[in-house]
Amino acid sequence: MNHVMSGKVVFLTGASSGIGEALAREYARQGAILALAARRTQLLEKIKKDCESLGARVEIFSCDVVVEGDVRRTVADINKKLGPIDVVIANAGVSGSFKVGRFNTELSAKIIDVNVKGLLYTIGAVLPEMLKRNTGTVVGISSLASYISFPQSYVYCASKSAVSAILQGLRLELSESNIQVTTICPGYIRTDMTASNQFTMPFLMNVDVAAQRIVRAIARGADVYDFPRRMRWIIRVLSLLPQKMIALPFRGGRDVKASSNK
Ligand SMILES: NC(=O)c1ccc[n+]([C@@H]2O[C@H](COP(=O)([O-])OP(=O)(O)OC[C@H]3O[C@@H](n4cnc5c(N)ncnc54)[C@H](OP(=O)(O)O)[C@@H]3O)[C@@H](O)[C@H]2O)c1
Numbered sequence: 399m400n401h402v403m404s405g406k407v408v409f410l411t412g413a414s415s416g417i418g419e420a421l422a423r424e425y426a427r428q429g430a431i432l433a434l435a436a437r438r439t440q441l442l443e444k445i446k447k448d449c450e451s452l453g454a455r456v457e458i459f460s461c462d463v464v465v466e467g468d469v470r471r472t473v474a475d476i477n478k479k480l481g482p483i484d485v486v487i488a489n490a491g492v493s494g495s496f497k498v499g500r501f502n503t504e505l506s507a508k509i510i511d512v513n514v515k516g517l518l519y520t521i522g523a524v525l526p527e528m529l530k531r532n533t534g535t536v537v538g539i540s541s542l543a544s545y546i547s548f549p550q551s552y553v554y555c556a557s558k559s560a561v562s563a564i565l566q567g568l569r570l571e572l573s574e575s576n577i578q579v580t581t582i583c584p585g586y587i588r589t590d591m592t593a594s595n596q597f598t599m600p601f602l603m604n605v606d607v608a609a610q611r612i613v614r615a616i617a618r619g620a621d622v623y624d625f626p627r628r629m630r631w632i633i634r635v636l637s638l639l640p641q642k643m644i645a646l647p648f649r650g651g652r653d654v655k656a657s658s659n660k
Pocket residue numbers: 411412413414415416417418435436437438439461462463464489490491492493512539540541542583584585586587588589590591592659660
């Protein structure tokens with residue numbers, strides 16, 4: 399077994415399913431000490447057992463990332479129970495889309511709250527200690543959707559553009575420090591979030607493969623990690639097309655109901 403993360407404290411938000419859960423198992427295999435946070439603690443209990451059977455030390459935390467006090471309390475608890483955080487991965491997120499005729503401000507606010515404010519609260523709670531120690535790794539899970547906006551899901555795209563912008567600025571400001579800031583931009587990954595998508599998802603990737611790639615990108619100190627690369631190229635090409643052509647596949651055929659994964 400590869401124990402490269404032995405003794406390192408990894409704090410993961412959104413660890414109860416999907417990418418977060420797969421990252422937890424991957425870091426457990428690497429010998430990390432895990433602080434797993436989410437709202438559904440029953441799911442976290444099971445993941446904790448699995449990670450412990452892989453040899454990891456694990457603590458779980460009930461935490462709603464939209465509630466800043468919750469996040470601060472969680473980080474204080476982690477410091478007390480496990481010691482200073484070496485790697486924080488702001489992964490918690492929700493998606494959602496709606497047709498313009500059913501413009502949904504409630505869902506829009508939720509997407510911005512969880513994806514943007516949640517990430518800010520998470521990073522804001524962890525950074526002071528990292529700055530004091532002048533060491534640590536800050537990771538945000540953005541998306542290839544941060545590079546382009548689509549009909550119906552533009553609020554999600556906007557939330558991920560904000561995530562990428564926040565992390566880029568933070569990285570530049572911390573460039574003289576010993577703190578690494580990594581932006582992860584996945585394409586389509588098979589998780590609960592994508593399970594209800596009623597359209598063909600190009601290059602849909604297995605979540606464990608995605609987690610392995612993410613962990614490798616963080617370990618090599620990547621600034622931005624876009625994957626799968628073929629999907630990144632498609633988005634590059636789409637960005638060069640006239641706007642009306644991007645919208646074409648959405649005319650009529652793709653009827654996405656107002657939906658959110660949670
Ligand atoms: N799947 C993809 O194709 C894809 C592609 C690009 C980027 N991403 C990003 O990857 C991240 C993980 O998504 P996923 O695909 O793994 O989806 P998922 O399986 O639905 O997991 C989402 C996680 O976020 C947590 N979460 C949601 N709202 C929360 C809140 N208010 N407070 C705390 N935790 C909250 C959930 O935990 P609880 O409900 O238990 O709190 C859950 O653990 C998201 O940021 C997503 O935008 C996903």
